Amino acid sequence: MTVPADAESATGPLTGGDDEESSACAECLRRGALVGRLSPRIAGLLGGGRRRPTGLLELSDDDLVEAVGGQGAGDELDRFRREFDARRASKELTRAGLDCVCRHSSSYPGDLLRLSDPPAALYVAGGRGRLRALLAEPVVTIVGGRAATPYALEVAATLGRGLSAAGVTVVSGLALGVDAAAHRGAMKGGRGAIAVLASGADVPYPAAHRHLYETIRARAAIVSELPPGTAPMRWSFPARNRIMAALGQLTVVVEAQEASGSLITADFATQLGRDVGAVPGRVTGKRAAGSNGLLRDGARVIRGPEDVLDDLLGVGQVRARDRGRSRAGSGGRRDEAGAGDGDWTPDLRRRRKALAAAVREASSVVDLEPPARRVLDAVEAGEGVEAIGRSARLPAAEVRAALGRLELMGLVARDGLGAYERTGQGI
Amino acid sequence: MLASVATFAIEGVDSVEVTVEVDVRRGLPAFTVVGLPDAAVREARERVRAALLNSQLEFPLKRLTANLAPADLRKSGPSFDLALAVALLAASSQVPAEGLGSYAVCGELSLGGALRPVPGAIALAMGARSAGFERLIVPVENAPEAALIEGIEVCGVPSLALMADLLRGRLAPTRPPPAPARRQDHRGPDVGDVRGQADARRALEIAAAGGHHLLMVGPPGVGKTMLARRLPGILPPPTLEEALEITRVHSVAGLAGGRLAADRPFRAPHHTISPSGLVGGGPGPRPGEITLAHRGVLFLDELAEFSRPALEALREPLEAGSVEITRRQRTLTFPADFMLVGACNDCPCGRPGDDCVCSATDRARYRRKLSGPLLDRIDLVCALEPVPAGAMGPRARDLHHESATVRERVAGARARARERLDASGRLSDAALRGRSSGGPVHLERDARVLLSQGRRDSSLSARGHDRVLRLARTIADLAASESIRAPHLDEALAYRMGAAWRAAA
Numbered sequence: 001m002t003v004p005a006d007a008e009s010a011t012g013p014l015t016g017g018d019d020e021e022s023s024a025c026a027e028c029l030r031r032g033a034l035v036g037r038l039s040p041r042i043a044g045l046l047g048g049g050r051r052r053p054t055g056l057l058e059l060s061d062d063d064l065v066e067a068v069g070g071q072g073a074g075d076e077l078d079r080f081r082r083e084f085d086a087r088r089a090s091k092e093l094t095r096a097g098l099d100c101v102c103r104h105s106s107s108y109p110g111d112l113l114r115l116s117d118p119p120a121a122l123y124v125a126g127g128r129g130r131l132r133a134l135l136a137e138p139v140v141t142i143v144g145g146r147a148a149t150p151y152a153l154e155v156a157a158t159l160g161r162g163l164s165a166a167g168v169t170v171v172s173g174l175a176l177g178v179d180a181a182a183h184r185g186a187m188k189g190g191r192g193a194i195a196v197l198a199s200g201a202d203v204p205y206p207a208a209h210r211h212l213y214e215t216i217r218a219r220a221a222i223v224s225e226l227p228p229g230t231a232p233m234r235w236s237f238p239a240r241n242r243i244m245a246a247l248g249q250l251t252v253v254v255e256a257q258e259a260s261g262s263l264i265t266a267d268f269a270t271q272l273g274r275d276v277g278a279v280p281g282r283v284t285g286k287r288a289a290g291s292n293g294l295l296r297d298g299a300r301v302i303r304g305p306e307d308v309l310d311d312l313l314g315v316g317q318v319r320a321r322d323r324g325r326s327r328a329g330s331g332g333r334r335d336e337a338g339a340g341d342g343d344w345t346p347d348l349r350r351r352r353k354a355l356a357a358a359v360r361e362a363s364s365v366v367d368l369e370p371p372a373r374r375v376l377d378a379v380e381a382g383e384g385v386e387a388i389g390r391s392a393r394l395p396a397a398e399v400r401a402a403l404g405r406l407e408l409m410g411l412v413a414r415d416g417l418g419a420y421e422r423t424g425q426g427i
Numbered sequence: 428m429l430a431s432v433a434t435f436a437i438e439g440v441d442s443v444e445v446t447v448e449v450d451v452r453r454g455l456p457a458f459t460v461v462g463l464p465d466a467a468v469r470e471a472r473e474r475v476r477a478a479l480l481n482s483q484l485e486f487p488l489k490r491l492t493a494n495l496a497p498a499d500l501r502k503s504g505p506s507f508d509l510a511l512a513v514a515l516l517a518a519s520s521q522v523p524a525e526g527l528g529s530y531a532v533c534g535e536l537s538l539g540g541a542l543r544p545v546p547g548a549i550a551l552a553m554g555a556r557s558a559g560f561e562r563l564i565v566p567v568e569n570a571p572e573a574a575l576i577e578g579i580e581v582c583g584v585p586s587l588a589l590m591a592d593l594l595r596g597r598l599a600p601t602r603p604p605p606a607p608a609r610r611q612d613h614r615g616p617d618v619g620d621v622r623g624q625a626d627a628r629r630a631l632e633i634a635a636a637g638g639h640h641l642l643m644v645g646p647p648g649v650g651k652t653m654l655a656r657r658l659p660g661i662l663p664p665p666t667l668e669e670a671l672e673i674t675r676v677h678s679v680a681g682l683a684g685g686r687l688a689a690d691r692p693f694r695a696p697h698h699t700i701s702p703s704g705l706v707g708g709g710p711g712p713r714p715g716e717i718t719l720a721h722r723g724v725l726f727l728d729e730l731a732e733f734s735r736p737a738l739e740a741l742r743e744p745l746e747a748g749s750v751e752i753t754r755r756q757r758t759l760t761f762p763a764d765f766m767l768v769g770a771c772n773d774c775p776c777g778r779p780g781d782d783c784v785c786s787a788t789d790r791a792r793y794r795r796k797l798s799g800p801l802l803d804r805i806d807l808v809c810a811l812e813p814v815p816a817g818a819m820g821p822r823a824r825d826l827h828h829e830s831a832t833v834r835e836r837v838a839g840a841r842a843r844a845r846e847r848l849d850a851s852g853r854l855s856d857a858a859l860r861g862r863s864s865g866g867p868v869h870l871e872r873d874a875r876v877l878l879s880q881g882r883r884d885s886s887l888s889a890r891g892h893d894r895v896l897r898l899a900r901t902i903a904d905l906a907a908s909e910s911i912r913a914p915h916l917d918e919a920l921a922y923r924m925g926a927a928w929r930a931a932a
Contacts, residue, residue: 147787176787208791384812385626385921396629397902401914404921419810 024121026086028102032121033089034061034080036200036227041068043233052238052264057117089227096202096228099128109135112246114272119225119243123201126221134169134194134221138312141171141248141269143241143262144178144255149287150419152178152255155279155304157185159252162305164189168312171196171247173240174209174216178254178262183212192220194247198240200230238264245269250311252277252302256290263290266299275311277302375402379412379420388420428452430517430524433531434510435554436502437547439752439759440679440714442554444531446496447507449514454490460511462495465503474505474536475512482540482588487519501755503711506545509534509564512587513594522594531555532564532590540587542566547679549671552576562600564590570603572678572685575671605687618657619829623814627654630809630922632833635661636840637901640745640767640804642730645811647777651770654811655726658768659693660830662724663838669722672762676721680714692723694765698732702740705733707761712754717744720765730769731796738801741767745804767805771797803891806898807922840904895919 024032035042035057042053045068059067065077093100101107102121107128112118124131140163144152160170160182170186172179174195186193195216199205201224204213216222225243226236241261245251245268253276256262266276277300281288295301300311371394378392389399403420406412414420429450435442458472479486493511495502509532517524533551535543545551548569555563556579563581565573570583582600584590592598621628627643631654634641643651665673665688673688696705696716707715717725727733744750748764774785775793785793802808896911899919903911 147783147785147790208788384810386624386812386814389625396625397918398914399626400629400921401917404917404919405913407921408917 024090024100024102025104028104028120029086029089029100030081030084031061032100032102032119032123032225033084033227034064034077035120035225036230037080038064038068039226039230039233039236042235045069046235051235052242053235055117057119057239092228093123096200097125098201098228099124099131101128101131107132109247111135111139112243115242115246117242118246121225121227122243123224123227124221125201125217125223126219131194131221131223134192135247137167137169137191139169139171139194139248140308140312141244141251141265142178142182143172143244143251143253143265144182144291145257145260145262145287146175146177146179147287148177148181148255149281149285150414152279152281152287153181154413156181156254157188159254159279159302159305159308160185160187160193161189163308164191164193166305166309167191168308169194171244173198173244174205174213174222176206176208180209180212182254183216187215187219192216194220195222196240196244196247197222197224197232198226198236199232200224200226200228202228203231205232237261241265242268245274246272248274250275250277250300250308252279252308253291253294253299254279255281255288256294257286258289258293260290263294266294275300277308277311279303371398372402372405375399376406376411379406384419428518428520430514430527432510432514432517432527433555433558433560434507434533435531435551435558436500436506437504437550437679438500438757439712439761440547440550440676440718441759442547442550443500444554444558445500445502445507445510447510447514448494448496449511449518450492450494451487451489451515451518456488456490458491458493460493460495462493462498463501464495464507465501467505468495468502468507471505471508471511471536474508474538475515477538478508478512478536478540478587479515481538482586482591484516484521484587484591485519487515489519491515491518504545505535505543506533508536509542509566509587509590512536513590516591516594522591523596527594529561530564531558531560531562534564534566534569534584536587542584542586542590544568544685546681547675548572548685549575549675549678549683552579552581553675555579564593567603568685571605572674572683572687574603574605575674575687615660615830616653616657617830618654618661618833621650621654621657621828624650624654624811627651627809627811628828630807631658632661632837633898633901633905633922634658634766634768634807635833636837636905637806637844637898638766639806639898639901640769641807641809642769642771642802642805643809643811644771644773646772646813649811649813651811652728655695655724655728655768655770656693657830658724658726658766659690661833661837662691663834663841664689665691665722673722676714676718676762680719682719690723692720693726694720694723695726695728698727698729700733700737702734702737705737706740706744706750706763707752708754710754712752712759714761715750715763717741717750717763717765718761721762723765724768725765726768726770728770730771731793732771735796738797742800742804745801769805773810804894806894806919809922836905839907840901843904843907844901891923895923898922 042056046053056064056067061077065074100121100123103113103118108122112122142156142159144156156178163170164186169191170182170193172182172193172195174180174183174197183193183195193216195213197203197205201222204210213222225239238261241264245265248269251266251269251274253262253266269276276294278291278294279302280295281292283292300307302308374392374394375388378388385399385403388403389396392399403412407414412420429448431446431448434445434447436445458476460469460472476486493514495507513522513532516522517527533545535545537543544566548565549572551565552563552573553576556576561580563573563579564584565581567583567585570581574581581603583603584593589598593600618628618631630641633639635658643654645651670688673692674683677683677688677692694716700716703709703715705715706717707713744763745767748762750761750763752759752761774783774790776783776785778784895916899911899915902915902918906915908915
């Protein structure tokens with residue numbers, strides 16, 4: 001179930017208006033609290049490794065307790081049922097600054113209901129109104145490895161930024177590496193991002209990303225199925241991945257090793273019948289073995305934000321819309337939401353601007369002096385100054401000078417030291 | 428009877444005047460030394476007694492009191508022996524006391540009466556000269572070194588007996604020849620031997636020309652250490668003044684070997700060094716490695732393995748060119764105008780690119796160790812990568828890159844810099860303190876535009892801005908260009924550390 005179109009256009013995107021007294025019923029709050037409480041036991045049951053809590057979260061409260069087991073589990077559940085006080089739970093939520101939407105609420109993301117085990121309650125930091133506004137746009141999930149190459153980080157940031165600027169909401173998991181790069185890019189793009197956590201929505205995890213967490217919380221939304229204060233457990237990461245997969249119309253794996261958590265997300269997305277895309281990575285390394293494997297298995301090839309937009313909206317839709325002609329045949333979720341025509345205009349303007357900027361960038365390349373041109377041509381992904389100099393056949397001083405200029409012009413980037421890459425601008 | 432003799436004590440790398448007073452009077456035979464002496468100075472009593480007796484001189488069996496003034500300065504080491512013995516001779520009328528006021532004497536005594544050399548002869552001579560003494564008497568081994576200082580008559584004496592003869596006027600003092608330079612031609616490893624790594628060699632040349640700090644990053648075995656060891660070979664030899672400064676510091680640390688330094692120092696302490704070992708300290712306090720590297724190169728291999736406090740302690744000296752050490756209510760300033768050359772791996776495991784097995788957290792921790800403030804002071808960062816076997820090239824020597832050729836280019840650049848800095852006393856552009864964009868740096872218009880763009884786009888701090896300018900100035904000097912042109916600035920910007928290395932994870 002989704003919000004009526006006029007209600008949304010009245011509030012407009014990204015205004016966190018609350019239209020309901022409470023969005024969570026007592027039963028769902030209790031279920032949420034129960035899962036949080038059983039989290040350590042679920043971890044114990046599943047053991048080490050990233051095993052998915054397959055089927056476990058589908059169970060009813062009683063069956064879940066029985067399955068998770070442990071000494072005096074039945075008594076504990078009884079006591080929990082007796083003592084659970086929905087009003088107190090709501091107060092605790094308010095104290096933690098969180099909202100909660102349950103699956104009976106109109107604010108609950110309808111896409112999650114396609115899961116066999118949708119979370120009963122979704123805890124939201126940043127406001128449920130804002131979450132609803134973000135989810136009313138096309139949603140793309142971007143995931144990838146934590147030990148990412150500079151190339152992957154840059155692609156993730158470009159995707160996040162470009163999609164966000166085009167009005168797409170980016171979903172990711174706040175993890176180190178690709179996730180954070182996608183989030184940062186999306187926050188720069190203006191649209192914002194949704195971070196899905198494997199801990200409570202009020203627990204910034206990993207701690208290194210506290211600042212990013214605060215930024216997203218202040219300007220976009222952070223969600224989790226675990227009650228406030230819950231620490232992340234091994235099982236909660238794959239569980240979180242199923243939410244990410246369900247939220248996005250398309251899941252893009254930027255760079256993943258074999259057997260990585262990102263592949264679990266892609267797997268969930270496939271099961272849900274969603275599209276999966278992957279960014280091509282180096283075939284000689286291990287870092288992109290998983291994502292390259294996805295491509296081999298038929299995932300969509302993602303080279304940049306344009307490819308994602310094409311996949312979301314149909315080939316050429318952006319340009320067609322840009323000229324203000326056909327608006328028909330857009331395969332995105334917008335139509336499901338029944339949004340009016342007027343909603344597209346701000347996004348269009350942004351997209352046109354982005355295109356114009358790209359054209360400007362492309363034309364500026366013509367001004368390159370011959371040595372800079374040669375160096376630019378010699379830059380392959382992830383190469384150092386020495387290798388570039390060898391293939392450009394220029395003295396070291398000229399190579400450095402050219403690279404400095406190209407970096408200033410934004411045509412190449414480096415990982416802080418020597419590995420230069422082309423940025424994809426001005427090709 | 429009372430007599431006093433002037434001597435000098437080493438304080439940091441300078442010397443301070445100490446007056447040794449000896450009072451001889453009747454009473455129970457005793458020999459007391461007062462004036463904050465340490466154990467080595469108190470033991471001087473035994474050495475002086477034995478040395479006098481073994482030199483056929485008299486040790487008076489009277490009540491002897493020696494005072495080392497100023498009394499609030501801690502005295503350590505055996506260099507007061509000779510002054511004590513001379514004051515004792517004068518106080519017991521074995522040598523004439525007149526004329527002692529124009530002498531300063533320093534030296535350690537052996538029991539047989541021979542004089543042993545003391546550390547810091549140059550500092551002693553400089554102190555004696557500025558205190559206005561006409562003549563400095565030192566052990567004969569120290570004489571050539573002390574004679575490097577003009578304006579004071581240095582006299583080398585081999586034994587206490589001859590010292591007494593000198594004071595009695597039976598021996599004419601001989602002026603020793605000043606210490607010879609250690610050697611003129613550089614025989615270290617040659618940069619021309621390096622195959623590949625053109626970028627790193629270029630960085631080395633720029634660093635040498637401007638005295639810039641340099642960091643080399645790369646997997647093990649690509650030649651970081653090998654390149655760093657070749658840096659002394661492309662540095663121009665020190666000027667006489669610089670050589671004196673180097674020798675003074677090394678002489679205090681007992682490293683000079685009685686000769687004038689002909690090469691710039693190259694210090695490569697192990698990464699387990701303590702903060703005070705690196706910047707100086709201890710109860711003395713003694714000069715640290717950065718002071719021993721004064722006017723030369725401090726090479727820190729495995730930079731990220733050094734202790735955090737040690738690395739952080741480098742921050743001020745890197746900027747100031749000297750370090751102030753405060754111990755026991757005394758503050759000493761040690762010179763520390765050195766080039767920092769660091770080498771480290773890209774990550775803890777050191778494997779390149781995709782073979783790296785470090786987790787993102789490990790990498791971030793490793794990189795954080797080299798803090799932003801430290802990296803901000805390093806002008807040149809270059810990443811080395813393995814040279815493929817095919818690109819190694821023939822072993823034939825590349826004349827253009829031989830140490831001697833490079834050294835000439837470096838010397839040329841330095842000469843231009845010095846001309847421009849009109850003998851402001853600074854060694855190099857990097858040592859030029861304060862804002863440099865106003866006076867001596869002339870930017871061409873397009874370069875100025877470029878710089879402001881770089882300032883806006885990247886995470887260039889104000890210090891970074893200045894440092895980029897200085898680096899560009901050096902590059903322009905190497906290219907014999909009057910003003911800084913855009914390519915020079917481009918190159919300088921490309922050598923600065925990118926922001927991503929600093930960003931954790």
